[in-house]
Amino acid sequence: GAVVSQHPSWVICKSGTSVKIECRSLDFQATTMFWYRQFPKQSLMLMATSNEGSKATYEQGVEKDKFLINHASLTLSTLTVTSAHPEDSSFYICSARGYRAGRNTEAFFGQGTRLTVV
Amino acid sequence: AQSVAQPEDQVNVAEGNPLTVKCTYSVSGNPYLFWYVQYPNRGLQFLLKYITGDNLVKGSYGFEAEFNKSQTSFHLKKPSALVSDSALYFCAVRDTSGNTPLVFGKGTRLSVIA
Numbered sequence: 001g002a003v004v005s006q007h008p009s010w011v012i013c014k015s016g017t018s019v020k021i022e023c024r025s026l027d028f029q030a031t032t033m034f035w036y037r038q039f040p041k042q043s044l045m046l047m048a049t050s051n052e053g054s055k056a057t058y059e060q061g062v063e064k065d066k067f068l069i070n071h072a073s074l075t076l077s078t079l080t081v082t083s084a085h086p087e088d089s090s091f092y093i094c095s096a097r098g099y100r101a102g103r104n105t106e107a108f109f110g111q112g113t114r115l116t117v118v
Numbered sequence: 119a120q121s122v123a124q125p126e127d128q129v130n131v132a133e134g135n136p137l138t139v140k141c142t143y144s145v146s147g148n149p150y151l152f153w154y155v156q157y158p159n160r161g162l163q164f165l166l167k168y169i170t171g172d173n174l175v176k177g178s179y180g181f182e183a184e185f186n187k188s189q190t191s192f193h194l195k196k197p198s199a200l201v202s203d204s205a206l207y208f209c210a211v212r213d214t215s216g217n218t219p220l221v222f223g224k225g226t227r228l229s230v231i232a
Binding site for chain 2: 009010032043046051112
Protein backbone atom coordinates (compact mmCIF):
# COMPACT_ATOMS: atom_id res chain seq x y z
CA GLY A 1 0.00 0.00 0.00
CA ALA A 2 0.88 3.63 -0.26
CA VAL A 3 2.88 5.32 2.47
CA VAL A 4 1.79 8.24 4.59
CA SER A 5 4.33 9.60 7.03
CA GLN A 6 3.24 11.66 10.02
CA HIS A 7 5.66 13.61 12.16
CA PRO A 8 6.28 13.92 15.04
CA SER A 9 5.02 10.67 16.53
CA TRP A 10 4.78 12.30 19.93
CA VAL A 11 5.21 15.81 21.32
CA ILE A 12 4.98 17.43 24.71
CA CYS A 13 4.44 21.17 24.82
CA LYS A 14 3.69 23.87 27.34
CA SER A 15 0.23 25.35 27.62
CA GLY A 16 -0.11 28.40 25.38
CA THR A 17 2.40 27.33 22.77
CA SER A 18 1.67 26.12 19.25
CA VAL A 19 2.47 22.74 17.78
CA LYS A 20 2.72 21.77 14.12
CA ILE A 21 2.07 18.24 12.90
CA GLU A 22 3.12 17.22 9.41
CA CYS A 23 1.54 14.62 7.17
CA ARG A 24 3.34 13.57 4.01
CA SER A 25 2.35 11.21 1.22
CA LEU A 26 5.59 9.56 0.15
CA ASP A 27 4.65 7.74 -3.03
CA PHE A 28 1.43 9.22 -4.33
CA GLN A 29 -0.25 12.54 -4.92
CA ALA A 30 -2.53 13.31 -2.03
CA THR A 31 -5.31 15.46 -3.41
CA THR A 32 -7.32 15.13 -0.22
CA MET A 33 -6.17 14.94 3.38
CA PHE A 34 -8.31 14.16 6.39
CA TRP A 35 -7.39 15.01 9.97
CA TYR A 36 -8.81 12.92 12.79
CA ARG A 37 -8.64 13.15 16.55
CA GLN A 38 -8.86 10.16 18.82
CA PHE A 39 -9.53 10.27 22.55
CA PRO A 40 -8.51 7.34 24.75
CA LYS A 41 -10.57 4.23 24.10
CA GLN A 42 -12.72 6.08 21.58
CA SER A 43 -13.10 6.10 17.85
CA LEU A 44 -11.61 8.49 15.35
CA MET A 45 -13.49 11.75 15.03
CA LEU A 46 -13.07 13.65 11.78
CA MET A 47 -11.84 17.19 12.38
CA ALA A 48 -11.46 18.54 8.88
CA THR A 49 -11.03 17.71 5.22
CA SER A 50 -8.60 19.57 3.01
CA ASN A 51 -8.17 19.51 -0.72
CA GLU A 52 -4.84 20.57 -2.17
CA GLY A 53 -4.75 24.29 -2.77
CA SER A 54 -8.07 24.97 -1.06
CA LYS A 55 -9.17 25.97 2.40
CA ALA A 56 -10.01 23.14 4.72
CA THR A 57 -13.58 22.21 5.53
CA TYR A 58 -14.04 21.81 9.26
CA GLU A 59 -16.52 19.57 10.99
CA GLN A 60 -19.08 21.10 13.29
CA GLY A 61 -17.62 21.98 16.65
CA VAL A 62 -14.00 22.13 15.47
CA GLU A 63 -12.46 25.59 15.87
CA LYS A 64 -10.78 26.53 12.61
CA ASP A 65 -8.75 29.30 14.25
CA LYS A 66 -7.39 26.87 16.79
CA PHE A 67 -6.65 23.98 14.46
CA LEU A 68 -5.00 25.51 11.41
CA ILE A 69 -4.75 23.22 8.42
CA ASN A 70 -2.57 23.89 5.41
CA HIS A 71 -2.51 21.70 2.31
CA ALA A 72 -0.37 23.67 -0.09
CA SER A 73 1.11 20.79 -2.04
CA LEU A 74 0.14 17.33 -3.25
CA THR A 75 2.46 15.68 -0.76
CA LEU A 76 2.19 17.71 2.41
CA SER A 77 -0.52 18.82 4.81
CA THR A 78 0.07 20.37 8.21
CA LEU A 79 -2.10 20.72 11.29
CA THR A 80 -1.11 23.46 13.72
CA VAL A 81 -2.64 23.44 17.16
CA THR A 82 -2.45 27.07 18.23
CA SER A 83 -2.28 28.21 21.85
CA ALA A 84 -2.54 24.64 23.02
CA HIS A 85 -4.25 23.78 26.28
CA PRO A 86 -4.31 20.54 28.27
CA GLU A 87 -7.72 19.65 26.84
CA ASP A 88 -6.13 19.56 23.39
CA SER A 89 -4.05 16.59 24.50
CA SER A 90 -5.03 13.75 22.24
CA PHE A 91 -3.93 11.41 19.48
CA TYR A 92 -4.10 13.07 16.07
CA ILE A 93 -4.12 10.99 12.90
CA CYS A 94 -3.93 12.13 9.31
CA SER A 95 -5.22 10.27 6.29
CA ALA A 96 -4.55 10.90 2.62
CA ARG A 97 -6.22 9.94 -0.63
CA GLY A 98 -5.29 10.80 -4.17
CA TYR A 99 -3.68 9.37 -7.26
CA ARG A 100 -0.94 6.88 -7.91
CA ALA A 101 0.01 5.59 -11.33
CA GLY A 102 -3.04 7.27 -12.79
CA ARG A 103 -5.51 5.57 -10.47
CA ASN A 104 -7.42 6.77 -7.46
CA THR A 105 -6.21 5.50 -4.12
CA GLU A 106 -8.19 4.73 -1.05
CA ALA A 107 -7.32 6.42 2.21
CA PHE A 108 -3.99 5.66 3.83
CA PHE A 109 -3.21 6.65 7.39
CA GLY A 110 -0.25 8.18 9.10
CA GLN A 111 1.23 6.70 12.25
CA GLY A 112 -0.46 9.26 14.46
CA THR A 113 0.86 11.97 16.79
CA ARG A 114 0.43 11.81 20.55
CA LEU A 115 0.14 15.41 21.78
CA THR A 116 0.46 16.12 25.47
CA VAL A 117 -0.01 19.69 26.67
CA VAL A 118 1.31 20.39 30.15
CA ALA B 119 -25.81 10.23 6.65
CA GLN B 120 -23.47 7.33 7.01
CA SER B 121 -22.92 5.45 10.24
CA VAL B 122 -21.24 2.34 11.52
CA ALA B 123 -22.10 0.28 14.58
CA GLN B 124 -19.75 -2.05 16.33
CA PRO B 125 -21.94 -3.53 19.04
CA GLU B 126 -19.16 -5.10 21.08
CA ASP B 127 -16.66 -3.03 23.04
CA GLN B 128 -14.59 -6.12 23.80
CA VAL B 129 -14.23 -9.58 22.30
CA ASN B 130 -12.28 -12.30 24.08
CA VAL B 131 -11.25 -15.48 22.32
CA ALA B 132 -8.85 -18.31 23.05
CA GLU B 133 -5.84 -18.73 20.82
CA GLY B 134 -6.57 -21.11 17.99
CA ASN B 135 -10.30 -20.53 18.09
CA PRO B 136 -12.20 -18.70 15.37
CA LEU B 137 -12.95 -15.05 15.96
CA THR B 138 -15.69 -12.71 14.77
CA VAL B 139 -15.85 -8.95 15.23
CA LYS B 140 -19.23 -7.54 14.30
CA CYS B 141 -20.05 -4.49 12.23
CA THR B 142 -23.26 -3.11 10.77
CA TYR B 143 -23.54 -0.03 8.64
CA SER B 144 -25.96 2.52 7.31
CA VAL B 145 -25.38 4.42 4.08
CA SER B 146 -27.70 6.01 1.56
CA GLY B 147 -26.13 4.54 -1.55
CA ASN B 148 -23.78 1.67 -2.22
CA PRO B 149 -21.21 1.31 0.51
CA TYR B 150 -17.48 1.04 0.50
CA LEU B 151 -16.60 -0.91 3.65
CA PHE B 152 -13.27 -1.21 5.42
CA TRP B 153 -11.62 -2.86 8.38
CA TYR B 154 -8.58 -1.36 10.10
CA VAL B 155 -6.50 -2.52 13.05
CA GLN B 156 -4.78 -0.25 15.54
CA TYR B 157 -2.01 -1.17 17.94
CA PRO B 158 -1.29 1.04 20.99
CA ASN B 159 -0.10 4.55 20.08
CA ARG B 160 -0.01 3.67 16.41
CA GLY B 161 -1.94 4.72 13.36
CA LEU B 162 -4.42 2.54 11.56
CA GLN B 163 -3.35 -0.40 9.48
CA PHE B 164 -5.54 -1.44 6.59
CA LEU B 165 -6.86 -5.01 6.73
CA LEU B 166 -9.36 -5.30 3.92
CA LYS B 167 -12.10 -3.57 1.99
CA TYR B 168 -15.27 -4.32 0.10
CA ILE B 169 -15.99 -2.25 -2.98
CA THR B 170 -17.90 -4.60 -5.25
CA GLY B 171 -17.84 -8.18 -6.41
CA ASP B 172 -17.60 -11.24 -4.17
CA ASN B 173 -19.24 -10.82 -0.83
CA LEU B 174 -16.39 -12.63 0.92
CA VAL B 175 -13.33 -10.44 1.04
CA LYS B 176 -9.93 -11.77 2.06
CA GLY B 177 -7.40 -9.43 3.60
CA SER B 178 -4.14 -9.21 5.47
CA TYR B 179 -2.93 -11.56 8.22
CA GLY B 180 -5.54 -14.22 7.45
CA PHE B 181 -8.54 -11.98 8.11
CA GLU B 182 -11.65 -12.02 5.99
CA ALA B 183 -15.01 -10.29 6.05
CA GLU B 184 -18.38 -11.06 4.56
CA PHE B 185 -20.56 -8.36 3.07
CA ASN B 186 -24.24 -9.06 3.70
CA LYS B 187 -26.42 -6.50 2.01
CA SER B 188 -29.72 -7.71 3.43
CA GLN B 189 -28.41 -7.52 6.98
CA THR B 190 -26.24 -4.45 6.27
CA SER B 191 -23.37 -6.21 7.97
CA PHE B 192 -19.67 -6.59 7.33
CA HIS B 193 -18.36 -8.86 10.10
CA LEU B 194 -14.64 -9.48 10.39
CA LYS B 195 -13.56 -13.10 10.83
CA LYS B 196 -10.47 -15.24 11.21
CA PRO B 197 -10.50 -19.05 11.39
CA SER B 198 -7.78 -19.35 14.02
CA ALA B 199 -6.87 -16.46 16.33
CA LEU B 200 -3.32 -15.60 17.37
CA VAL B 201 -2.23 -13.78 20.52
CA SER B 202 -0.64 -11.20 18.24
CA ASP B 203 -4.09 -10.39 16.82
CA SER B 204 -4.93 -8.65 20.11
CA ALA B 205 -5.59 -5.03 19.16
CA LEU B 206 -8.31 -2.47 18.52
CA TYR B 207 -10.34 -3.06 15.37
CA PHE B 208 -12.31 -0.41 13.51
CA CYS B 209 -14.97 -0.86 10.87
CA ALA B 210 -15.45 2.08 8.52
CA VAL B 211 -17.75 3.05 5.69
CA ARG B 212 -17.98 5.68 3.06
CA ASP B 213 -20.40 6.07 0.21
CA THR B 214 -19.33 5.81 -3.37
CA SER B 215 -20.03 9.40 -4.32
CA GLY B 216 -17.32 12.00 -4.39
CA ASN B 217 -14.36 12.41 -2.12
CA THR B 218 -16.06 11.65 1.17
CA PRO B 219 -14.20 10.77 4.35
CA LEU B 220 -14.41 7.46 6.14
CA VAL B 221 -16.85 7.20 9.00
CA PHE B 222 -15.62 4.91 11.75
CA GLY B 223 -17.30 2.69 14.27
CA LYS B 224 -16.33 3.10 17.91
CA GLY B 225 -13.93 0.19 17.74
CA THR B 226 -13.81 -3.28 19.26
CA ARG B 227 -10.95 -4.41 21.43
CA LEU B 228 -9.95 -7.98 20.65
CA SER B 229 -8.09 -9.97 23.29
CA VAL B 230 -6.72 -13.34 22.29
CA ILE B 231 -5.81 -15.43 25.29
CA ALA B 232 -3.09 -18.05 25.13
